[in-house]
Amino acid sequence: MTDSITRLSTSQSDFDSALASLLAWDDSVDHQVNESVRHILHEVKTRGDAAVLEFTGKFDRLSVASMAELELSEVRLQEALARIPEDQRVALEQAAARVRDYHERQNQASWRYEDEDGTVLGQKVTPLDRAGLYVPGGKAAYPSSVLMNAIPAKVAGVAEVVMVVPTPDGVVNDMVLAAAAIAGVDRVFTIGGAQAVAALAYGTETVPAVDKIVGPGNIYVATAKREVFGVVGIDMIAGPSEILVICDGNTNPDWIAMDLFSQAEHDEQAQSILVSPDGAFLDAVEASIAKLLPTMEREEIIRASLAGRGALIQVADLKEAAQVSNRIAPEHLELSVEDPEAMLGDIRHAGAIFMGRYTAEALGDYCAGPNHVLPTSGTARFSSPLGVYDFQKRSSLIGFSASGADRMGRVASVLARGEGLTAHARSAEYRINE
Known part of the structure; x- marks a missing residue:
């Protein structure tokens, strides 16, 4: 396994360049993808429903006569909620309650003050009128993303949340629809790809134009979101998922190996990095990786991710570990150490910080409460997790x-x-x- 994951040390002379090479990720959009997306956007902008129906037939192999057939009713969402296994329904409801509770604490009220000569100054906080939520469909079904994107919007006071989810070959995921019911999504259309982004951005005869589009998608969706930014707001252009674990060497190495796997299994471009001052512990985690990898359903994806973009990095001490972490600015940062609070002051850049040995990043993906839509590719240097504030705008008050x-x-x-x-x-x- 030693040749399958990069080993680095801050003491090596070429560490800076080796780390830069490891972190490099090319997010440039393929020219062909760009051309295809621009064509789709133009067609939907100019021809509306007719273009959406054509592209849905072409890409999702769904031949329908009208957009009405591609909208799911509230009754259909409630049917899905009733149909899923009880343990799934309970888990979704528990996760939703925690996500809602956390985000309600982010809700900011309007404020004002008066200066000495009676002039009134302040800020009026107003929710967006309408938000669009893109949810991947087909094999990639993420009910957790529905909760994480829709609940902050509803907490913010957005009047209408419109969800789009592709259903290739007519395959509908009941858990995704159940999550939409729990989260209070107002309208659901079974459309996807760049054509769905275009419909949300420009509006069609059936799909209402929104003010902001949030949610993950493939390269066509990400490119379309990039293209329509300015016509509408977007959450972010997300890169591959990332985890960085800082460990003092005293956590079970199997736990750490599995935490690294939890991001690596997303796709081959995902990045999993362990930083520790304990070289023997890095050896132990490498042994755990070799032992546990054959037991994983997504073994080949994890193996490719760890070989291509993973690393075990030895540092002098936890202070230097924090410095390395700040340079990487990871999406997810686990502080798997005895006293995570003591390290917190040294951490400047991270999307979400998981504190202590028992805090697996996976809990944050589903049910901890904070949002799992996080800045990637070093953008945690200047970006924040998705939150209520993303669905509100602020107007200055001057009187x-x-x-x-x-x-x-x-x-x-x-x-x-x-x-x-x-x-x-x-x-x-x-x-x-x-």
């Missing part, structure tokens, strides 16, 4: 009293004339008491 307009009008006049904008100056000067 001058007569004395305030007099006092600040004099300031504005000087600044405006300094910029050569006379109309600005005179507009302010009209309110000045001579």
